[in-house]
Structure formats: structure tokens, C-alpha cells
Amino acid sequence: MPFPSRSLGALAGVTLGAIVLAGCVARADLESADSIAVTSTDSTCEVSTDEATSGTVTFEITNAGSQTTEFYLLADDGLRIVGEVENVAPGVSRTLTLVAQPGDYYTVCKPGMLGDGVGKAAFTVSGEAVTVDAEDAELKQQAVELYAAFVKDQVGQLVPAVEEFVAAYEAGDDETARALFPLARAFYERIEPVAEALGDLDPRIDYREVDAVAEGLDWTGFHRIEKDLWVPAEDALNSDDVTPAWQDWAPSTAAERAVFGDLLIADVQELYEYVHSDAFAEDLAAQGIAGISNGAIALLDEVASGKISGEEDWWSGTDLYDFAANVEGSKMAFSLVRDFALSSGEDGEELVAQIDAGYAALETELARFGSLEDGFVSYGELTDADRRDLSDQINALAEPLSQLTVTILE
Structure with missing residues (x-):
């Protein structure tokens, strides 16, 4: 299965290599x-x-x-x-x-x-x-199965989280819906490349307004609901032109909210059914550990190409929640192939050390602004210097991470 990259509390510390994939004993x-x-x-x-x-x-x-x-x-x-x-x-x-x-x-x-x-x-x-044999084909299969389990678990938590979020939105309880919005999205953001591989499912769930308009698509999903919950101010501008964001805009009626909410629930349910299907298992098996590695890279690309600019959650300013979840998902995928990289020799060991250090530095930088558990500051509160620091940490990690797939396949 390809893992394409779409333009777009502090992270929990993942203990890498905590189980299997660590040496050479039968x-x-x-x-x-x-x-x-x-x-x-x-x-x-x-x-x-x-x-x-x-x-x-x-x-x-x-x-x-x-x-x-x-x-x-x-x-x-x-x-x-x-x-x-x-x-x-x-x-x-x-x-x-x-x-x-x-x-x-x-x-x-x-x-x-x-x-x-x-x-x-x-x-x-x-x-x-x-220690175990890191060249063991069974261990590689286990890594694929554990990644599949992680995806299923995240989508399994996404379904009720979206249902709770939509219930508040459709009931007009905007305060509750606003609080639930970034929390529900975190489950999706950790496994986003999986949805992106399914044709128009990711656009239906997660396209920004500017992307939908550019491609002539009906605008639905998280960000359509987001605009209802954070009605744009009269001086708000779109991200890539000077058209006022409130021009020709009217908040959704109760009936329209019901439509948008029910569509999001249906699309998330479709994602749930896919990740529990034979097709998903076959796609992951076909890609093997390279698919997991590419998933780690694609999730960091999500941050570098979209989240860092503040254009993802344009109305709510909750971009740091998405940012953190993308990084968590990336680090999770990396942890499953880390020992295969280590087993490739000195170059692999050096690469892993660089990636480990990159994740640690990025986590530390993110922790300055909050956490998924306790909440993040609005992205608009970051200074230009803050954004540059985050961008520098992303780039420092992205360079060695981009070499991961080639390394584990050598």
C-alpha cells in the first residue's frame, strides 16, 4: 500500500525497541x-x-x-x-x-x-x-501486524470520538464541540497516510476549503464543521489569496449541520471497515516493513508541508494538536523498524542515533507549547521565532528519516 504525502500534553515518550527486533539469538x-x-x-x-x-x-x-x-x-x-x-x-x-x-x-x-x-x-x-534475530522473516511479519494493530486501534478510538464530537455539533453545543474537535482529530492524524491511500476518502474527511475549491469537490469533513464552530471574523483572509474568508459565508443551519455531521460519521465508518478488511491486510503485507518506514516519513512530511505553516486548522488554530499526533504516529512507525536499521551495520546505527535525537529534540520543542493531554496554545500565539525553531527541528529530523527505507532494505 502506498503512503502518499498530502500538501497540507507534550508527546508521550515512546520507548523504542521495547519488544523484539533487537539482535541475533534464535x-x-x-x-x-x-x-x-x-x-x-x-x-x-x-x-x-x-x-x-x-x-x-x-x-x-x-x-x-x-x-x-x-x-x-x-x-x-x-x-x-x-x-x-x-x-x-x-x-x-x-x-x-x-x-x-x-x-x-x-x-x-x-x-x-x-x-x-x-x-x-x-x-x-x-x-x-x-536478543533475537533481526533478519528473521517472522519478525518482519510481526512488525507489519503490529502496525496494522496500531492503525485499527486508532481508528477504533476515532469512531466513538467522532460520534461524540458530531453529537455536540449537531445539538448546537458549540463549546463542547470545539473542545472535542482537536482530540478527535488526533486519532486520525496518527494514521493519516492510510486514509490518504484510499482515493477520495481523505478529501471527504480532511480537506481544507482551499483544497476542495481548487479541485472542484464538495467541501465536507472536519474542516467544514470547523468553520461553523469558529465563525471567521470579518478581517479573516484565505491562506493563498486576499478574498475575505467571511465573504458569501453563512453558518450552517441545524439541518445542514445534521448533513455534515452524518457524512463525517459515515466516512469515518468507511475507514474503520477498510482497516478491518482483507484488502488492508493484503496492502500492508505487500508493502512489508518498507510500507511502515514510508508511513513514518509521510507523517513527518505532513508536519513539514502543512502543519508548520498554520494552514491546516485555519479557523480554530489547533494545528499543534495535529502536529503532535502526526509526530506520534511517525515515531510509532519508526519504532517498529528501528532494529532493522540497527542491524544493517555502522551506517544504520548512526542513522538511528540521528533519528532518535531528532525525535527527542522535536518533542522538547513541542512541549514548550503544551501537550495533547493538557492542551496546546493556539497556533496564532507562536512567534515567528517559535515557528522557525519548530521548522528547524522538523528539518533536522526529516533528513535522516528520509534515508530510513533505503537503509532497512539494504
């Missing part, structure tokens, strides 16, 4: 402890222990609820998926086996396979670091 040589029992119900996720020893760890998941469920082992940022089992039907048990490195994790179940799950709890792996 997986069969790793010692496995007794299985860890997980019981998922409609409202709980009970794990028989909150700790394990590094090496092969097996979870035995039993669905005692009434809804099909999923089980996840998450990295310490609560975002990156390091192991998951999906489609566990009521009354069914399934097994998750993985090679765990020492570190802090979270366990969580997701009954109904939507939302952010239930019973999220800390899980600790102690012991010595474990």
Missing part, C-alpha cells in the same frame, strides 16, 4: 514461563499477574463477556502496541505469545473493539535484555 532458545491468564468481560480486564520475566511471555485470553473483544500489551507511553490479539469471540480463548524486553507496559482489553478499552493496568517485565 527465538527457540528463549525460555518460556507459565501462561498468564487474562479474563475479559464487557467491563473488566483481569490479568492474573502484573509482572513477568524477560523472554517469551504467553498470555491466555478468555472472553467471558457478551461482546467480541481484543487484548493489548502496550508500551509505557500507552500508545504503541507491542502485542495484541483481536476478534476473541464470547466464550472463546486465544493465546498471545511474544518476546518481552525488560520495561514498563500496560495491559488493556477492548470489548466491542471500539474506544480506548477497559481495565488498563500497569505490567512490568524484569530481568536481562533479550
Whole structure:
């Protein structure tokens, strides 16, 4: 699947390489402890222990609820998926086996396979670091499967987030809708290249007004609703001409809001159905780890070509939320192929060091302005110097990141 780039609290610290893909010992040589029992119900996720020893760890998941469920082992940022089992039907048990490195994790179940799950709890792996064969084709397949799981998880949280956002918008509760707008978008922004590969789906969900007009498309989606929620002032200008943004503009009626809101819900549902389809699995498999690497690059390109200019969320000024989510998604994808780059030799090690440093510096710079958890300042509050500093950090990361795909394929 191609990952094209469209013009366009502080980030959680992703612990890179927290699981598998880290060396050259056969997986069969790793010692496995007794299985860890997980019981998922409609409202709980009970794990028989909150700790394990590094090496092969097996979870035995039993669905005692009434809804099909999923089980996840998450990295310490609560975002990156390091192991998951999906489609566990009521009354069914399934097994998750993985090679765990020492570190802090979270366990969580997701009954109904939507939302952010239930019973999220800390899980600790102690012991010595474990090495595995980074050339193992099975590990490459696992990286692809974990990226697919991450995409499904984000879209699974996007669906109810958009439904809540649209409900407030259609009810005329603009204050609530404005608060929910950037939070719902974050789930989309972390996996945006996936939607961009689906023809007109991304334009329907996320096109700016100027893009829709230029291409002769009906303007719908997040940004159409955004303009209703942040009615342009009479001195507001479009981004690439001098036409007043309020000219010929009238806020949507209640009936029109219902249309735009329902269209966004339907388009997001279409995205959900795609990422749970055989076609999505086949597309990812065809691209392999190069597709993941290209996804990391494309998400940073989203920041460099659109977010940094402040033109993405033109009416709301919530660009930094999108910015942060793009970077989180990029870093997540990079984390899954990082060890393949390391295994390519000294050049790969140097490249990884540069990329690690680039993400860290960009996170630090972003943290000056807020976080996804606590909120960001309006993009309009940034000075020219602030924007230059952010741009410099993006460019410093983009250069080594652009070499990632070639490096892991060598």
C-alpha cells in the first residue's frame, strides 16, 4: 500500500525497541514461563499477574463477556502496541505469545473493539535484555501486524470520538464541540497516510476549503464543521489569496449541520471497515516493513508541508494538536523498524542515533507549547521565532528519516 504525502500534553515518550527486533539469538532458545491468564468481560480486564520475566511471555485470553473483544500489551507511553490479539469471540480463548524486553507496559482489553478499552493496568517485565534475530522473516511479519494493530486501534478510538464530537455539533453545543474537535482529530492524524491511500476518502474527511475549491469537490469533513464552530471574523483572509474568508459565508443551519455531521460519521465508518478488511491486510503485507518506514516519513512530511505553516486548522488554530499526533504516529512507525536499521551495520546505527535525537529534540520543542493531554496554545500565539525553531527541528529530523527505507532494505 502506498503512503502518499498530502500538501497540507507534550508527546508521550515512546520507548523504542521495547519488544523484539533487537539482535541475533534464535527465538527457540528463549525460555518460556507459565501462561498468564487474562479474563475479559464487557467491563473488566483481569490479568492474573502484573509482572513477568524477560523472554517469551504467553498470555491466555478468555472472553467471558457478551461482546467480541481484543487484548493489548502496550508500551509505557500507552500508545504503541507491542502485542495484541483481536476478534476473541464470547466464550472463546486465544493465546498471545511474544518476546518481552525488560520495561514498563500496560495491559488493556477492548470489548466491542471500539474506544480506548477497559481495565488498563500497569505490567512490568524484569530481568536481562533479550536478543533475537533481526533478519528473521517472522519478525518482519510481526512488525507489519503490529502496525496494522496500531492503525485499527486508532481508528477504533476515532469512531466513538467522532460520534461524540458530531453529537455536540449537531445539538448546537458549540463549546463542547470545539473542545472535542482537536482530540478527535488526533486519532486520525496518527494514521493519516492510510486514509490518504484510499482515493477520495481523505478529501471527504480532511480537506481544507482551499483544497476542495481548487479541485472542484464538495467541501465536507472536519474542516467544514470547523468553520461553523469558529465563525471567521470579518478581517479573516484565505491562506493563498486576499478574498475575505467571511465573504458569501453563512453558518450552517441545524439541518445542514445534521448533513455534515452524518457524512463525517459515515466516512469515518468507511475507514474503520477498510482497516478491518482483507484488502488492508493484503496492502500492508505487500508493502512489508518498507510500507511502515514510508508511513513514518509521510507523517513527518505532513508536519513539514502543512502543519508548520498554520494552514491546516485555519479557523480554530489547533494545528499543534495535529502536529503532535502526526509526530506520534511517525515515531510509532519508526519504532517498529528501528532494529532493522540497527542491524544493517555502522551506517544504520548512526542513522538511528540521528533519528532518535531528532525525535527527542522535536518533542522538547513541542512541549514548550503544551501537550495533547493538557492542551496546546493556539497556533496564532507562536512567534515567528517559535515557528522557525519548530521548522528547524522538523528539518533536522526529516533528513535522516528520509534515508530510513533505503537503509532497512539494504
